[in-house]
Amino acid sequence: MAAEIIRGTExxxxxxxxxxxxxxxxxxxxGRPPGLVTILVGENPASLSYVSLKIKTAHRVGFKEVQENIxxxxxxxxxxxxxxxxxxxxxxxxxxxxxxxxxxxxxSRVIDAIDPAKDVDAFHPVNVGRLMLxxxxxxxxxxxxxxxxxxxxxxxxxxxxxEVVVVGRSNIVGKPIANLLLQKGRAANATxxxxxxxxxxxASHCRRADVLIVAAGVPNLVHPEWIKxxxxxxxxxxxxxxxxxxxxxxxxxxxxxxxVDYDAALGVAGWITPVPGGVGPMTIAMLMKNTLKAMExxxx
Numbered sequence: 001m002a003a004e005i006i007r008g009t010e011x012x013x014x015x016x017x018x019x020x021x022x023x024x025x026x027x028x029x030x031g032r033p034p035g036l037v038t039i040l041v042g043e044n045p046a047s048l049s050y051v052s053l054k055i056k057t058a059h060r061v062g063f064k065e066v067q068e069n070i071x072x073x074x075x076x077x078x079x080x081x082x083x084x085x086x087x088x089x090x091x092x093x094x095x096x097x098x099x100x101x102x103x104x105x106x107x108s109r110v111i112d113a114i115d116p117a118k119d120v121d122a123f124h125p126v127n128v129g130r131l132m133l134x135x136x137x138x139x140x141x142x143x144x145x146x147x148x149x150x151x152x153x154x155x156x157x158x159x160x161x162x163e164v165v166v167v168g169r170s171n172i173v174g175k176p177i178a179n180l181l182l183q184k185g186r187a188a189n190a191t192x193x194x195x196x197x198x199x200x201x202x203a204s205h206c207r208r209a210d211v212l213i214v215a216a217g218v219p220n221l222v223h224p225e226w227i228k229x230x231x232x233x234x235x236x237x238x239x240x241x242x243x244x245x246x247x248x249x250x251x252x253x254x255x256x257x258x259x260v261d262y263d264a265a266l267g268v269a270g271w272i273t274p275v276p277g278g279v280g281p282m283t284i285a286m287l288m289k290n291t292l293k294a295m296e297x298x299x300x
Contacts (some may be wrong), residue, residue, distance in 0.1 A: 002234075003269040007035035008147070008281040015150070015285040016061055022292045023062040025186075026299075034295040035064040035092040036120070039082065041105070042072035047098045054096070057284050063089060063291065076105045080113050087115040093298060094120035117298060120290040123171075131176060135183025139291050139297060145177035147282025148213060148234055153187045155271055157211065159231045160189040161182045165209035167222070167259070169196045173215040173236055181211075219257040223264065230270035235260040236279050 027033050036058050040051050044101045051067070058065040068082065072265045079097075086092045101107050109179055111119075116126040122140035130138040136149065152159055164181050168174035174194060181190045206212055206226040214222050215236035227233060237259030246253045258275030273279055 003266050003272040004155065006151050006234075006273045006278065008151065008273065008278045011151060012281040012285040014154075016057065016288060019285075019288045019292050020061040022296075026127070026292070026295060027062070030295075030299050032091065033062050033064050034094070034291050035066065035089075036096065036212055036291045037066040037068060037086050037089075037092050039068045039070065039079070039095070039097045041070045041074060041098070041101055044100070047100075051098055054284055054287065057288060058291075059293075061288050063288070066092065071151065072102050074105075075097060076109065079105060079110060083110065083113045087113075087118065092118065093295040094118055094287075096121055096287070105161055107275045118294060120287060120294055122176075122290065124297075128171075128176075134299055135159035136185045139293065140274065140285055141180065141286070142172060142176045143283045143286040143290065144173050144279060145180050146237065146286040146289070147179055147279055148177055148236070149187050150286065151234065151279070151282060152211070152232070155232075156273050157187075159211060162190045162210035163208050164190040164211045165205050166192065166193045166194045166213045166215070167196075167202070167206065168236075169194055170215060171193055177213055177215075206266070207248065211247040214259040216259050218259055220259070220261045222260040224261060224268045227268045229268055231268075232271040233260055233265055233269045234279065235262070235273050235275050238275055238280060 002024055023033055026107040038051055038054055040047060055065055055067055063111055086095050095114050097110055111123045114124055116124045119127050120140060122142040127140050133139060159181060166174050166178045178192045178194045181188050182192045195202055203226045206222060207228055209228055209231055211232045217237055234260035239257045240254045241257045242255040243252050244255050253288045256276050
């Protein structure tokens, strides 16, 4: 039997509709919508595309959206001053600085400068610590791990008591999703193993997983024989492996592959996420959800 496909594109629409309803309710109570500022330094093509989608989504759910496009040679002091300006702005509930930043700017200093109550990416050390201590009860959960957990919940994947294996130990995905699923609470209470480039016999760990979350950044790293029959496979990888001409637009577009051999895994897994159209769309949806929550926590 083929795996059930967990489509982030469909779940995103449901979540954004829920956020839009929340915005209407909050606006009726407070007289204003949630405010989100996105700060983009330079003109990295991938960042430009991602920020453009964030802006479009923020408008869709009814946010006040402010876009700050900053020259790549901006000084660190000027960037920190801009962040402080929005820290003090009561109409702004979420501050997002698009990463990566130019090499002359210290990303850690920039993240530390954001008011934790407006840190809707959940990268500030205060929010990282609260995630470790509180799990899904923390004010903000990093957007991609939050999206993964939401997919597990809405697809009905049993997590409590499950063996979860996370491939990758990044601060953005691997470590926070491991922490989140380890905690007591909603779609959690799992036994979690984190594997990485220093792990011996990666395949044997993956084969034990009831839930396999792959965030390694290596196309087709996970083969079907690495997957436990009936397991849930969450593929976070988005790897550009070439280009093709779109039949719809005639334009050249990237060919993307996940970290899992998707076509082969379909016949083994119980649930699986596609690439593209799986975890990726959930990330921005959870950013909108975090921003709505930020305003609720600050005003209600």
